[in-house]
Amino acid sequence: MICAGRRQLLLCGLGQGFGARLMSAGAGRLCVPRAATGFGLAAGYSAATLGQTRPADSAGPDLRPLVAGVRPSVVPVGTYGATASPRFGFRGSGFVVADGSIIATNAHVLPAPAETGAGQGTRLAVLAQTAAPGREAGDLRFATLLAQDKALDLALLRIDGPPLPALALSTSDQAAEGQSIALMGFPIGGALGFAPVTHRGIVASVTTVALPAPTAAQLDPRALARLRTGNLQTLQLDATAYPGNSGGPVFDAATGEVIGIVNMVLVRGSRETALSAPTGITYAIPVRYLRSLLEEAGAARR
Numbered sequence: 384m385i386c387a388g389r390r391q392l393l394l395c396g397l398g399q400g401f402g403a404r405l406m407s408a409g410a411g412r413l414c415v416p417r418a419a420t421g422f423g424l425a426a427g428y429s430a431a432t433l434g435q436t437r438p439a440d441s442a443g444p445d446l447r448p449l450v451a452g453v454r455p456s457v458v459p460v461g462t463y464g465a466t467a468s469p470r471f472g473f474r475g476s477g478f479v480v481a482d483g484s485i486i487a488t489n490a491h492v493l494p495a496p497a498e499t500g501a502g503q504g505t506r507l508a509v510l511a512q513t514a515a516p517g518r519e520a521g522d523l524r525f526a527t528l529l530a531q532d533k534a535l536d537l538a539l540l541r542i543d544g545p546p547l548p549a550l551a552l553s554t555s556d557q558a559a560e561g562q563s564i565a566l567m568g569f570p571i572g573g574a575l576g577f578a579p580v581t582h583r584g585i586v587a588s589v590t591t592v593a594l595p596a597p598t599a600a601q602l603d604p605r606a607l608a609r610l611r612t613g614n615l616q617t618l619q620l621d622a623t624a625y626p627g628n629s630g631g632p633v634f635d636a637a638t639g640e641v642i643g644i645v646n647m648v649l650v651r652g653s654r655e656t657a658l659s660a661p662t663g664i665t666y667a668i669p670v671r672y673l674r675s676l677l678e679e680a681g682a683a684r685r
Contacts, residue, residue, distance in 0.1 A: 483546025488630030568631025584622025
């Protein structure tokens, strides 16, 4: 926690699984505790509550053409159980990459392995989008885990069925501070229907966070490479994200290319204030880490 007088600031994941991350300003280190439970609209929150934010930033390019192009590629990620109620259990956002059969999302969005599988009657799934504005996602696609990097909070899912339109990933290794961006996802899940929501902002800062040192049992080739490259780079965004935005794309407002993946938000006090009093400070994983994971999984677009 970042303590400032009597006020506490909390960095936490935005998906249903949370994977909360707490940063100690005094020690200058990042702690990754065990996953906490998610939260929804249980405390009397409504669409009106979500509107109690700072005025929208009207500067920047017209996003209408980009939103129309990005929308069909952003999907709700969750689990499906034929006897569950609801049958689709929303956990976070994701987006289509590579050849159209791969979904990128956060590792903390995914359920524990014991929660899915044939023996549990529950499977990983996404709801494919339609390009029509005002229409909800509804084309159920089952998914399997292709690859994940828990330290970077990234995961790749392979979906069944015909390919979906994939988003272009930026080839730049460095986002620019002050760069105009937009993020898209499902901020309050299915409370108002699964229709993607867009928020705009800027890259406020490109900074680094220290990952916990791996134990001897965790020293695989990936961990050794990370030790050599140093701390994890992250994007601090001046943009508002809510529960459910985890795993959604952050894209350049001029080109539509993905530059990051939403994974954390700064909140005041408890997690519930992410809804009632959003800070407008969001964190995202730079897309270069996603490109590397796609290459490792042999799923990079050729």
